[in-house]
Amino acid sequence: MNTLSFDSKRCERIRLQLDSYLSNELLVETATEIVRHLESCEACSRDLESRMRVRDALQRAVAKQPVPDSVRAGVLRKLRESQPRSLLSTTGRRWAVGLAAIAFLLFSLFAGEWLSLRRSEQLIASILRLGVSDHLICAIKGHNYPEVANPPDQIRNKLGVRYAVLLQVVQERLPGFEVLEGHVCSIPGSDRKYVHFITRGQGTILSVILTERNGASLPKGKFLASAESAGLSIYEDHLSGMEIAGFESAQYFAFVVSELSQKRVLQLAGALAPALNETLQTTAFQGLNSYVLDALFKLRQEIPTSQRGEIIQALSACKGRVGGTDGAATRLGISRTTLIYRMRRLESTPNCIPE
Amino acid sequence: MPQLTDLYRTACLLLRDRHEAEDLIQDTYLEAWKSFHRFETGTNCRAWLFKIMFHRLHHVRRRLVKTSRVVTIDDPDGQVELAAEPVVPQEIRDEDVLNALAKVAVEFRDIVLLADVEEFSYKEIAETLRIPLGTVMSRLSRGRKLLRQELAEVARSYGIDPRPKQAGAAETA
Numbered sequence A: 001m002n003t004l005s006f007d008s009k010r011c012e013r014i015r016l017q018l019d020s021y022l023s024n025e026l027l028v029e030t031a032t033e034i035v036r037h038l039e040s041c042e043a044c045s046r047d048l049e050s051r052m053r054v055r056d057a058l059q060r061a062v063a064k065q066p067v068p069d070s071v072r073a074g075v076l077r078k079l080r081e082s083q084p085r086s087l088l089s090t091t092g093r094r095w096a097v098g099l100a101a102i103a104f105l106l107f108s109l110f111a112g113e114w115l116s117l118r119r120s121e122q123l124i125a126s127i128l129r130l131g132v133s134d135h136l137i138c139a140i141k142g143h144n145y146p147e148v149a150n151p152p153d154q155i156r157n158k159l160g161v162r163y164a165v166l167l168q169v170v171q172e173r174l175p176g177f178e179v180l181e182g183h184v185c186s187i188p189g190s191d192r193k194y195v196h197f198i199t200r201g202q203g204t205i206l207s208v209i210l211t212e213r214n215g216a217s218l219p220k221g222k223f224l225a226s227a228e229s230a231g232l233s234i235y236e237d238h239l240s241g242m243e244i245a246g247f248e249s250a251q252y253f254a255f256v257v258s259e260l261s262q263k264r265v266l267q268l269a270g271a272l273a274p275a276l277n278e279t280l281q282t283t284a285f286q287g288l289n290s291y292v293l294d295a296l297f298k299l300r301q302e303i304p305t306s307q308r309g310e311i312i313q314a315l316s317a318c319k320g321r322v323g324g325t326d327g328a329a330t331r332l333g334i335s336r337t338t339l340i341y342r343m344r345r346l347e348s349t350p351n352c353i354p355e
Numbered sequence B: 001m002p003q004l005t006d007l008y009r010t011a012c013l014l015l016r017d018r019h020e021a022e023d024l025i026q027d028t029y030l031e032a033w034k035s036f037h038r039f040e041t042g043t044n045c046r047a048w049l050f051k052i053m054f055h056r057l058h059h060v061r062r063r064l065v066k067t068s069r070v071v072t073i074d075d076p077d078g079q080v081e082l083a084a085e086p087v088v089p090q091e092i093r094d095e096d097v098l099n100a101l102a103k104v105a106v107e108f109r110d111i112v113l114l115a116d117v118e119e120f121s122y123k124e125i126a127e128t129l130r131i132p133l134g135t136v137m138s139r140l141s142r143g144r145k146l147l148r149q150e151l152a153e154v155a156r157s158y159g160i161d162p163r164p165k166q167a168g169a170a171e172t173a
Helices: A002-022 A028-040 A042-063 A069-081 A083-111 A114-141 A152-173 A262-280 A283-287 A290-302 A307-317 A328-332 A336-345 B004-015 B018-034 B045-067 B094-103 B106-117 B122-129 B133-157 B163-172
Strands: A178-186 A193-201 A204-212 A223-229 A232-239 A242-248 A252-258
Touching: A002 A028, A002 A042, A002 B133, A028 A042, A028 A336, A042 B004, A042 B094, A042 B106, A042 B133, A069 B004, A069 B018, A152 A178, A152 A193, A152 A204, A152 A262, A204 A262, A232 A262, A242 A262, A252 A262, A307 A328, A328 A336, B004 B018, B004 B045, B004 B094, B004 B106, B018 B045, B045 B106, B045 B122, B094 B106, B094 B133, B106 B122, B106 B133, B122 B133
Parallel strands: none
Antiparallel strands: A178 A193, A193 A204, A204 A252, A223 A232, A232 A242, A242 A252
């Protein structure tokens, strides 16, 4: 009788902790005690088993819940709709810009057409200069690329979700050139952002550079009628000993910059232009504010791909050591006991790295 | 988009309405985007998003409560008895467990979802719901038990009487 009541008291105590045991929230010592009890007590282990069954059933059922595509679309729409506020504030500025433009137009009618021409040429020249210097500084002088091409995933990461799709286009449309590096950069003293692909081939370095038009156009005089590619006019220029061939998409300027001959650069730009233009005009590029995409992309990067992978990586790096100053727990920034729980949860034991 | 499926599924179960859930998710991401600067790099982004969602959920529920009353299930028994442990059927069907979950009062349902489905730690749940750690533990225990009871109820309604098994176990013991 005594033993029985003692046992039921013990069971009662154990069962009060079963919830925490199930959630892996107990100290190692307590958890060990429970495991020991469960080994000898069939009723309690049946209880735990039924709790686990409910939890697993719930997880399974929830995971089967369909998530319609409209949810994602809805979120994107909402994020986009939230833009008008910031757009409204710029509408005021746009009006001002508009009025200034009209005033300027009237003025230029009197002052002579050459003035406006000069202005747009200056803007383009500055873009080109920045684009070329980007190529020079980033690729040639700075040697801002590895000897061995970066893995595509790393390049995509650097480009961010918005420009990652362009990598494939550049790779496919520039046969004989290897994409070493891709990133978004800017030149000190300028707000302008450049999407920069550095490729190597035909004994030299060739850059593909994209930048937002913000309503500007390339000067009409320098388009080569002979170098039209699928309805896209190719623009030609040279600066600082570099040959430049470019085209304009709806929202972007794209340039191919290299030391190769003018003919060759034009040829390459012609091959790249239609596909690049098509990609730049897809909805992903038009619809979403780049800021939203970047924020969301950053958000995604914060999440470890899997807890398991992280733990395994830390363990391998620490040669299986869990505790201590050079142990995996310190490396992961969690306590030794927490790591041990998580490992147990992932069915891995200290000094034994799965796979 | 990060965590979208998890958030949406949880929202569906919390609100029992797909449209409300969609609205909630949209508001959550909007809020996340607006206050993105407040997100501390290196901390758990998943927990952060859930925290925002539950914050929004609070407002949504307050609005919904005006039209329909949330009924809290009161447990007159209070103390848990060993013998009263509900016996859960061996095979649990998806719709049964979801229906059973729907019957569990919201404050317990939230916790069961966060702990058992999303597998957040007690500490994370406490921060997400802004309640003390002890409350998380008691509500989780209560919520899980209510869920088990509902499932046992379902089994009984199908005519499966789980009791004989328990009687058998008692005999052997």
